[in-house]
Amino acid sequence: MRNMQGWISKNYSFIKGVKHAPMRLLCLCLLVSVSSTVPAVTPLPPSQKVTSGQAEPFCNSGAPQEWREAGTLEGISYQESRVCDPDNPADIAAFVKGTNNISMETLMATNLAPDAITMSDDMDGDGDPDRIVIKLEIMEINGHSPDAPENVTTFDIAPGIQPSFWVFVPKMRDMSTKGFGSPEANALLRLPSPAIRIEQGDVVWLVVENTHYFPHAIHLHGVDHPYMDRRGEGNDGVGQTGGMDIMPGQTKTYVINSRQTGSMYYHCHVQSHTHIPMGMAGLFIIEENRPNNWVQTFNIGDGQVRHPSVAVLEHYAQEYDLHFQSFDKELHQIPQTANDVRLVAKAMNQEYDITESTDDYYTLNGRAFPYTLRESLIVVDPDKKVKLRVLNGHSEGMALHIHGHKATETHYDGVAQNPVARVTRDVYALAPAQRVDLELDTHDDGLHSYGSGLWIFHDHVENAFTTDGMGDGGSLSLVAYREFVDEQGTPKTQGMNLAPFFTKEYWARKHPVWQDLGEDWASFGEPESTAANSKNSKPSVAANQPETGSGFNFGLLLGLSAYLAFLKRAVIGAAIKTLTLKFKTTS
Amino acid sequence: MKRKIAYIFLTLISGLAVADQDIVDHNKLLMDHGYGHSMDMAGGMVMGENKDRLPAGCDKISEEKQFTVHAGREYAKKYPGTIFGFDQHQWQVKPCAKVTVEFINEDRVRHQWMMHGLPKNMYNQGMFHLEITGPAKITGTFIAPSDDKTYLVHCDIAQHMEKGMKGQLVVGKGSATFPSIPGISDPVIADNYDGKKLEKAVEVLPEAAAVSGQESLDVGTVLSGTAVGLVLTPLLLWFYRKYVTIENTKKCMAKLLALSVREGKRMVRLIMAILKVAFPDSTKAS
Numbered sequence: 001m002r003n004m005q006g007w008i009s010k011n012y013s014f015i016k017g018v019k020h021a022p023m024r025l026l027c028l029c030l031l032v033s034v035s036s037t038v039p040a041v042t043p044l045p046p047s048q049k050v051t052s053g054q055a056e057p058f059c060n061s062g063a064p065q066e067w068r069e070a071g072t073l074e075g076i077s078y079q080e081s082r083v084c085d086p087d088n089p090a091d092i093a094a095f096v097k098g099t100n101n102i103s104m105e106t107l108m109a110t111n112l113a114p115d116a117i118t119m120s121d122d123m124d125g126d127g128d129p130d131r132i133v134i135k136l137e138i139m140e141i142n143g144h145s146p147d148a149p150e151n152v153t154t155f156d157i158a159p160g161i162q163p164s165f166w167v168f169v170p171k172m173r174d175m176s177t178k179g180f181g182s183p184e185a186n187a188l189l190r191l192p193s194p195a196i197r198i199e200q201g202d203v204v205w206l207v208v209e210n211t212h213y214f215p216h217a218i219h220l221h222g223v224d225h226p227y228m229d230r231r232g233e234g235n236d237g238v239g240q241t242g243g244m245d246i247m248p249g250q251t252k253t254y255v256i257n258s259r260q261t262g263s264m265y266y267h268c269h270v271q272s273h274t275h276i277p278m279g280m281a282g283l284f285i286i287e288e289n290r291p292n293n294w295v296q297t298f299n300i301g302d303g304q305v306r307h308p309s310v311a312v313l314e315h316y317a318q319e320y321d322l323h324f325q326s327f328d329k330e331l332h333q334i335p336q337t338a339n340d341v342r343l344v345a346k347a348m349n350q351e352y353d354i355t356e357s358t359d360d361y362y363t364l365n366g367r368a369f370p371y372t373l374r375e376s377l378i379v380v381d382p383d384k385k386v387k388l389r390v391l392n393g394h395s396e397g398m399a400l401h402i403h404g405h406k407a408t409e410t411h412y413d414g415v416a417q418n419p420v421a422r423v424t425r426d427v428y429a430l431a432p433a434q435r436v437d438l439e440l441d442t443h444d445d446g447l448h449s450y451g452s453g454l455w456i457f458h459d460h461v462e463n464a465f466t467t468d469g470m471g472d473g474g475s476l477s478l479v480a481y482r483e484f485v486d487e488q489g490t491p492k493t494q495g496m497n498l499a500p501f502f503t504k505e506y507w508a509r510k511h512p513v514w515q516d517l518g519e520d521w522a523s524f525g526e527p528e529s530t531a532a533n534s535k536n537s538k539p540s541v542a543a544n545q546p547e548t549g550s551g552f553n554f555g556l557l558l559g560l561s562a563y564l565a566f567l568k569r570a571v572i573g574a575a576i577k578t579l580t581l582k583f584k585t586t587s
Numbered sequence: 588m589k590r591k592i593a594y595i596f597l598t599l600i601s602g603l604a605v606a607d608q609d610i611v612d613h614n615k616l617l618m619d620h621g622y623g624h625s626m627d628m629a630g631g632m633v634m635g636e637n638k639d640r641l642p643a644g645c646d647k648i649s650e651e652k653q654f655t656v657h658a659g660r661e662y663a664k665k666y667p668g669t670i671f672g673f674d675q676h677q678w679q680v681k682p683c684a685k686v687t688v689e690f691i692n693e694d695r696v697r698h699q700w701m702m703h704g705l706p707k708n709m710y711n712q713g714m715f716h717l718e719i720t721g722p723a724k725i726t727g728t729f730i731a732p733s734d735d736k737t738y739l740v741h742c743d744i745a746q747h748m749e750k751g752m753k754g755q756l757v758v759g760k761g762s763a764t765f766p767s768i769p770g771i772s773d774p775v776i777a778d779n780y781d782g783k784k785l786e787k788a789v790e791v792l793p794e795a796a797a798v799s800g801q802e803s804l805d806v807g808t809v810l811s812g813t814a815v816g817l818v819l820t821p822l823l824l825w826f827y828r829k830y831v832t833i834e835n836t837k838k839c840m841a842k843l844l845a846l847s848v849r850e851g852k853r854m855v856r857l858i859m860a861i862l863k864v865a866f867p868d869s870t871k872a873s
């Protein structure tokens with residue numbers, strides 16, 4: 001205190017000129033409140049470690065170990081899939097042989113309808129079926145319930161993140177969920193709409209049974225298909241020019257007899273600016289015609305193709321479908337805001353303005369990091385070639401980059417590039433809806449590969465490695481050399497603890513990202529006063545203070561006026577007397 | 588040649604699709620897979636069928652009840668805002684009744700008549716379930732348990748229940764009614780028809796709720812304010828009368844003015860210095 005007086009007298013000596021002590025005090029008070037340069041050591045709030053909720057285990061798929069191993073079912077061989085959440089081999093067998101050509105036991109091990117895929121008629125006599133009937137349904141995941149605040153038929157893209165989606169699915173049977181007690185969607189019902197594979201020259205009927213509550217259609221982008229079918233009905237899926245949309249409860253058959261091959265695309269063309277981003281889009285691949293070429297009709301959740309076609313196996317050890325998507329949070333909340341289909345339609349079609357939208361979620365094959373690590377690892381051996389079919393399903397351009405590798409672009413939009421003109425590089429640019437086929441060569445020559453490791457790959461547009469702006473999320477995943485992955489498909493990472501990424505709190509922005517790094521005193525922890533639940537406590541503090549202040553001020557005013565009233569009691573008394581007199585005389 | 592065959596084939600099938608308007612009876616196509624589960628290759632399915640095993644508490648079948656359920660788009664017409672529906676949304680049977688349901692799906696997609704809550708020891712997952720892709724019909728039988736209870740009936744295809752395909756089977760006097768059954772009960776969470784833009788309900792934080800509930804002023808703070816006011820007022824008055832003379836006020840104001848001018852000058856000098864460092868070129872130019 002004495003120090004302060006000294007400091008004041010040194011700097012503001014003029015105050016001494018003011019004669020009366022109380023006046024001097026008043027001046028001082030004014031000065032101190034004006035200049036806030038009083039030096040003092042105010043202790044800063046200590047660091048606090050935020051304890052987040054229970055982290056999910058890295059792998060909780062519950063998949064039996066034999067699902068990950070290579071094997072044969074129904075005479076169909078399928079490759080090893082060393083990831084936490086591999087495809088069910090029974091599904092693979094059904095997709096390759098058709099639901100009409102497998103045993104009842106295998107069919108019952110899937111969620112497929114018995115008429116989901118019908119394969120018959122080896123028309124060219126080369127040992128594989130050429131008449132394929134593929135039935136699709138359309139469903140909503142993370143939808144609204146009028147009876148509970150929670151979403152129904154759920155599918156988390158990251159811990160606790162459930163935007164609503166509309167997807168094409170192979171025709172299913174029985175329950176949409178994993179069971180009556182579980183809200184979780186069954187394994188077939190998920191993002192993205194699955195990659196569909198046919199063979200060049202196959203006569204394919206793509207039957208869409210619209211089980212969804214809105215009109216839909218399919219446009220076969222890049223797939224060789226006639227504009228009209230033989231009855232003269234539209235076959236291009238565009239409501240404005242080629243035929244009515246498919247109403248709920250109705251069905252339409254699209255016919256395909258493709259002369260060309262390649263990685264193509266299918267998507268809904270009804271209100272396509274919202275229906276494509278809602279999830280109604282997938283890869284459509286036409287494999288080269290070969291003898292005894294049974295192709296895997298669906299690739300659920302995309303990723304590894306466990307039964308690659310004959311032509312692919314001529315050049316490659318493995319094949320992967322990589323579908324990148326981006327989503328605007330506001331759009332994907334709309335179906336969760338109302339149950340009445342008219343309200344949802346109005347909000348989607350008339351109120352939502354895509355030109356004012358920004359993307360918040362970025363997924364690879366339907367999941368964001370860290371869930372991508374459970375199913376979208378590209379597990380490779382050295383000195384092999386791997387075919388990657390990449391689809392940019394974003395609303396904007398993307399720039400895919402694979403650490404530690406330079407892959408070669410072999411096909412653009414399904415069309416082969418002349419081998420001598422092929423480009424080998426490390427960033428692959430894709431405009432929306434474009435497809436690029438990459439040849440990933442794991443030969444360690446310092447160019448194609450820098451050797452074994454856990455090499456991440458991601459879209460190099462920075463937004464894409466966040467989830468609602470929180471990093472590192474988004475669509476990043478790994479090219480994992482076999483020695484870096486254990487039997488259950490867990491990558492042997494050697495960096496930071498991944499557990500916080502497996503909590504809901506991390507993605508709800510409650511977990512200080514660097515608090516667990518390095519030192520144990522949480523040097524990047526949360527300062528105590530604005531503690532962990534800052535989202536909860538902040539508004540309450542802010543809202544409480546004016547409340548308290550106004551109460552005190554109100555009391556102050558009350559006290560002041562009470563005192564004044566006491567002083568002027570004579571005047572007030574007289575006034576009341578005259579008033580009452582006046583009142584009496586008037587009445 | 589191959590393409591020719593393909594086109595002939597396509598033509599044939601499209602012709603078939605047009606003719607195929609009648610309701611197909613799947614009851615003759617079903618294959619029995621045991622445990623009351625039958626299925627055919629066109630997607631007709633009966634699960635949890637039970638024609639003869641009596642539930643606990645039933646000495647005999649109390650009645651033989653049969654009803655036909657129509658399902659499809661058509662039945663949503665009566666209930667605005669829905670998309671799918673059943674022709675009826677409530678069915679009444681006696682305890683221990685043998686119930687035969689003929690399920691007619693008039694849509695060209697899958698629908699289900701799926702009932703939950705049956706005893707799990709007799710019915711797999713406590714379910715009786717009919718499923719068919721229309722236009723077609725399928726029939727199944729179960730025996731109602733002996734107690735008064737209301738059972739949920741719905742189509743479990745994602746959003747079909749929410750968008751209209753919800754009903755209930757009442758055994759005896761029944762128990763609680765399920766919410767949001769078209770024509771029978773309200774939803775738990777009602778939609779908002781005020782014409783405003785739809786917005787997702789934001790989670791109300793508990794603290795914020797407490798604040799918004801605090802409409803009246805806190806008595807404690809008001810009282811303490813009053814006390815301070817009562818004490819402070821005479822002091823201030825005394826102070827005012829004694830010291831706030833014109834001369835003193837003038838002096839103080841003059842000092843304050845001089846101070847602010849001095850500090851202002853310093854501030855301007857500081858800003859100029861900073862600008863010089865930040866934009867050396869522009870200052871040179873000027």
